[in-house]
Amino acid sequence: MEIRRIQEITDDIAAAVAQLVPQLSPRLAVPTREELQRVAAASGAAFFTAWMQERMVGMLTLVWYDAVSGRKAWIEDVVTDGAARGCGAGTALVRAALAYARQIGVSQVQLTSSPARQAARALYRKEGFSEAETTLFVRKTDKEK
Secondary structure, three states: HHHHEOOOHHHHHHHHHHHHHHHHHHOEEEOHHHHHHHHOOOEEEEEEEEEEOOOEEEEEEEEEEOOOEEEEEEEEEEEEEEHHOOHHHHHHHHHHHHHHEEEEEEOOOEEEOOOOOHHHHHHHHHHHOOOOOOOOOOOOOOOOO
């Protein structure tokens, strides 16, 4: 298993992401190559990918920001290809993100996970995450009039 931080999106990477996104959520639109490039090149984000035998089998995005209470980060869009699940890609991706977060001075890494994703939730607990005693509020802004 090889973990790579991607900063330049190729056609092959864009095609692999197009295969992974529906496995993350069938409701998500597949990002364009340009949208992926914005993520990969962002100053507050790191796009990690997992590779087995030169095939991309997983991805994760780490995003961070500075607040009065310290530098914090979120792990987003974690997905491993169904054919590669159980091979350690998810664990390797999360560990790479946590190592990078430590390197850039992040004091706290957060993530969300659907209750239906039992395997993912077990992975996060195994890697030291615990459920926060708080409520996440969300307000969509892209559908406003």
